Amino acid sequence: MTKSLKRGAALLLALLLCLSACAAPAPQQAEGLRVACTTYPVFLFCQTVCAGTDVEPELVVDQPLSCLHNYTLTMSDMKVIENASLLALNGAGMEEFLEDVLEDRSCLDCSEGLELLWNEEEGEPDCHTWMDPANAAVMVNNLAAGLSEADPDDADTFRANAEAAARRLEALGTALREELAPLPCRSLITFHDGFSYFARGVGMEIAASVEEEEGSEASARRIRELVALIDEKQIPAVFTEVNGPDATAKALAMERPVRVGTLSMLMSSEGVPADLQGLDAYEWALRQNARAITEAYT
Ligand SMILES: [Zn+2]
Structure with a gap:
């Protein structure tokens, strides 16, 4: 290696070292489970399932919208996704707007096992699953199962939280039906x-x-x-x-x-x-x- 090449390599290395040193500080709980939720309801369910653990779920999209169809991700949404080690999805087609982004990422689909309604006009499942408390109970249990796989140390807490949440959601469904029955x-x-x-x-x-x-x-x-x-x-x-x-x-x-x-x-x-x-x-x-x-x- 010639002297000038050596100098060039040394400069490059110094530059790289400086770049890594100057990069943004590592996010907190960099080693732990970092879960990001695509929708607000999934985020709320995840908050409840993670209560009492160090896992702090983040929300990808929190914009004043009536619904997420055709939503375009912003830079800050992308940052939340990039920083996550696990993405919790609503599923049932809700995340069509970020299909490309989901490739090669570790995802947890909350819609697994749900009895989906069919949207005849669109020719696809109705994705607004969270609006029925009985579905929410299934979603909460799916979250507990997926989170337990990713973070086995907290599995008991996830499961206990999900069981309590499912009981509460069942009571909520009953209360709403009773309120509207008359x-x-x-x-x-x-x-x-x-x-x-x-x-x-x-x-x-x-x-x-x-x-x-x-x-x-x-x-x-x-x-x-x-x-x-x-x-x-x-x-x-x-x-x-x-x-x-x-x-x-x-x-x-x-x-x-x-x-x-x-x-x-x-x-x-x-x-x-x-x-x-x-x-x-x-x-x-x-x-x-x-x-x-x-x-x-x-
Ligand atoms: Zn919608």
Whole structure:
């Protein structure tokens, strides 16, 4: 090696050493399990399952959206994914928007074993699984199983937390069904088609969802159909979503004396009281939905 080449190599090495020394400090718990959750509900379930351990789940997407379809990841979302050793997914097709990013990553699919509803129009499973507390119980157990594999030392805690959570979710489902049981109208008109599991969980049905295409308001023809449906089933209210548009609901309210209520799909922490975490936040949001329906229907 010539003198100048040697000098060049030494300089390069010095540069590399400096670069690694100057790089951002290693994240905390660099050696432990670092789990990132793609959606807010999975994050809440994961918080509850990880309680009492050193595992602190992170949330990938926390934007004020009505739903995640066609979402584009931001740089900071990507950083959360890059930093994770395990990605907890909602599954059932919800993560289509980050399919490329998931390749070669260690993933935990919370939808395993769920009885999925089928979305006829889209020709794919309905991915809004978390909206039924019975599904949430399955998701919590899936999380406990996957986390235990990745972090066997905490397996007993994960399992105990999941068992307690499943019992609580069962009680929540019962409470919601009891609250809504006296309502004479059993049909809901929502904007987004993300409430079928919720309706199933609380013993109601979705008569129609307004949205024909992602985020689009109804056409004049669709409004006529919805008005006919309101008359036929004597539906006293229509529902928009947190962060969803409301022009169609308002148009329907001009045609018929229907109230306009708001339901949450719990797509982000927006609107959820800041002191609520884990299942407390999930239960709060579902109880808010039941209250919104009760108020609009009585
Ligand atoms: Zn959706």
